[in-house]
Amino acid sequence: MRTSVCDMLGIEFPIFAFSHCRDVVAAVSKAGGFGVLGVARLTPDELETELRWIEKEVGDRPFGVDAQIPAKLYGDESGAELPREELEAQIPERHRKFINDLLARYGVPELPPQLSDEKLPYTIARDAFSREKEVALLEVALRHPIRLIASALGPPPAHLVDAAHRKGVRIAGLVGAKKHVRKQLDAGVDLIIAQSYEAAGHTGDIGGMVLIPEVVDAAGPVPVLAAGGIASGRQFAAALALGAQGVWCGSVWLTTEEAETHPLVKEKLLRATSSDTVRTLSESGKPCRQLRTAWAEEWEGPDSPGSLPSPLQWLLCADALERIQRAAYSSEGARKLMGYSVGQVVGSLNEVKPVHQVIFDMVDGCLNVAQGFADTLSGNEELDR
Template sequence: MGKLVLRTKLCDMLGIEYPILSAGMGPNLLGEETGAPVDLVVAVSEAGGLGVLGASGYSIGEMRDAIREIKSRTDKPFGVDILLPKNIVELEEGAGSGETPLSELLRSLPQGHQDWIKKVLADLDLPEVDIMVKMDTTTLRPREAIKVCLEEKVPLFCAGLGNPGFMVEEAHANGIKVLAITGNTKNARRMAQSGIDLLVAQGHEAGGHTGRIGTMALVPACIDAAYPVPVLAAGGIGDGRGLAAALAMGCVGVWVGTRFLATEEAGALDVIKKHIVEASDEDTRVSTMFTGKTLRSITSKFHTLWDESGLEPLPFPLQMLVSSYLLAAFIRANKEEYVGAFAGQVSGLIKDIKPAREVLEEMVGEAVDILQHRLPENVITS
């Protein structure tokens, strides 16, 4: 059989073969390997999609190194995803440099949160841990991170949080396309008007930070709200059926997270990949426990502890200090049932860990089959 063809306007815009982007997925909260590291980016881009580096937990230097490594390993287009918190200036003024022990940072948190951490350690007989926290991550220094992306002329800049409209002009001057992500039509309209090139409409089903509107309702509404900016669908897309449905709704492509997290090249810990494969569609939930913003992950005993604490989450990204400390302790004590992977409802559809190329090729093959054969066989239109 010859090479499959599945092209949309997105392929022409980005110079890629298939309209599939692997989503930017930042590191676990311990700052260990990012969910979407160089290996995954290269694999997806080489397979004809577009791989997006999850750079939200990298230091500025690590991000630059990763970008250069991608360039040395593929000449295909790729993307870089960072988060643009609302309070950028405040964060950057407060950010230090180098690394600081997490235990030291915890002392600046409200007493109630500190006491709760101590109680959990005591109740579960967890070890005291000390991990070092990077103080110059792209999330804490987004303006510096943007500068590096401009200097490196990354083909696609992706803002996982916030509106990147303010940097579009400079990006375009450097030949860079800009993508933003929304979970509602209000932001879709606002972002589209700010000059971005591509918009991802990400539904409630999605892994990681997520909004309240389901993908099926959100996507067509965002296509209307963002017109003429092209829209990609995200949230719950794990195979060719999801891809074909997104294209049928009028999307130019898809932005896929959880399915690519469960691949050989993704950077997630093995225990995280295992949880995704074992999870059913009912095994994820949304909580503010991890970052202070609504975030979907596999349900774990950590959720129960947090729900029972009666505490309010700290604003993003401060809540990450609380959850990171406890996650480190759970992992150190091998308490897997407390370690919930960031993952979407589509986990229920994922039964194996395989190479990213295989995921992509199967997705394309199934979508082509649906569009060419299954739909015409199933549906009578005249």
């Protein structure tokens, strides 16, 4: 199985794995795919540690990173990024009251005093939607032998593209509509990732059957990866049939043996159906597909003050999400509130598998579909009867 992106990046299978878990990233690359580490919630020092570990694990196998580089910044029309303190000062008091009341109603306790001075994951991640912070992370990444940088939330800055290309690193840009393709191409990306409505995380409102061929046509000779609703060989084959040169998957790795997904979240994922997700503004202020939970329902309810624009909503919610995750084992209310970004394909994630098995099943299933098409179109299927 070879497509143009296999030759471009030196991989055996055109299966790209977005994950915040370094174990998943390494396992995918070692199995012949391409692991991509999400860096948005890391500090530069943490990223340095993660990348060193991945390098040691994968040897000369290729891997990359994914960053959230917002194309639009909140509040300042001049284009300058406002300091976090100024952003937090713009959060209305009624929103702070709503979230405090919400946590109280669901019985979510305050963080233990001994944790107050620690560097907690969500506290660190307050700057996840900062362009300045994301670019600083990518400067760290470029000191390592990565092969790809994926830019979400808009086209990458020109200086980043130039720096990456000087080091032989490819750039991919995520799009949710045909109209976004030209901006990414003008920025100099080498790959386009078409992320459809079904996908987890920040996504648009166009389904994959429509979006993928539209983006393929608009991208011209630039290869396209299909993202959203892909966890099986049949879905892999469908993406290739629509013109994609590979697939970009995220949700399917959340229930693997290697994934560091919170055990209670993993239980929810394994029980969920394809109807148990919702596209909501309630965590980041941008449309984001997540598990349907009490958190999302409360933010959409009649007593909600409404979600704030990004990054204000994220700054408001970061500490609350930390409290919810910490309390989930002891608080039923916290368990009801706790969710995770996941796509509609969650309905088929009902078994825990090792990463290498997921890769094998996707490739084997895809090849079986291709052979079935070949037999049908050539008439061999009728002869076999």
